[in-house]
Amino acid sequence: MFSKALGLFAALSAIATALPAVHNSNNVRHHAHSEHRQLMARQENTDIISDGVEIVNNMEKPVYLWSVSNVSSKMHTLMSGEKYAENWRTNPNGGGISIKISFTPAQDKILQFEYTLQYPTIWWDLSCINMGDNSEFTTMGFRVSSADPTCASATCAPGDHACGAAYLLPNDDWATHACQSKDVLKLDLGSVLA
Template identity: 90%
Template sequence: MFSKALGLFAALSAIATALPAVHNSNNVRHHAHSEHRQLMARQENTDIISDGVKIVNNMEKPVYLCGEKYAENWRTNPNGGGISIKISFTPAQDKILQFEYTLQYPTIWWDLSCINMGDNSEFTTMGFRVSSADPTCASATCAPGDHACGAAYLLPNDDWATHACQSKDVLKLDLGSVLA
């Protein structure tokens, strides 16, 4: 029995060490698929050099992101699906606003999802928008207090809320007061 348990432990250890790992700015190693949440304080400077998304917190309180970055260059998901950046007011990541995208070169397909945001969300109260310096790139604005924002997914089948831009574009998601 002990040797079976030891063998199982060894097999699981081997699998765990084979998982892809990433390093954060503090040189702390963690697996790429682990849930790591980062606090994003108000008005952080997150310049990115080329294509990608930049999230700017204009709220009067911190928000949390599931993942290490709040500015990232476009990337593909190894499983073939899209990328979802989840934004919440709590570390538990409940009542989330999602910025979702799929890179299909030369196009970036993106959307905002309010499906898991819950009623009376502070994101709705303060508003949010996605914009780009490229005038041909679609933008989306959910004005403060707009509980039925037509520019975002409110239901899983709101397929008209998907937008497209060139993959060379930088999109900026503003959260909060710049819209007031």
């Protein structure tokens, strides 16, 4: 009887340690298998605490965005001058994260900021593949920058319909960039470039 109970306890312990994350009431996520970070607070639509992406709407009209992993977040509306921020996170299905940005709440004609966290590296790109012709994003321009001089940046100047810093076709792999996962990347949309 004792050995059966001990075996059951060992099996349950093994299952419990294999669980990937535990959330508490403070929305803090504990990753059981992280090498470096034991606690990571998920920040959305606020200032970033440590690492991640900040998207700033410098245009005179609202934009709408969704952060998509294996599921989509709720829609966020950014009025002129507002920003959205999120700390780097992983996709439970092993893929990357896509922040889809549109001028309409219909999630169409989107500019995408895509990233994959592979500690200690953040792989990222801009995708114009689904923007459509004559996009206002192209008209106004956009740029990704960082305070870290070793981190790659990307600029698509206003009116640049063939921006080499972004994906225009699915196989434009030269448009994938790498930075340290401790970095904060800032995506400016619009007039800051004019």
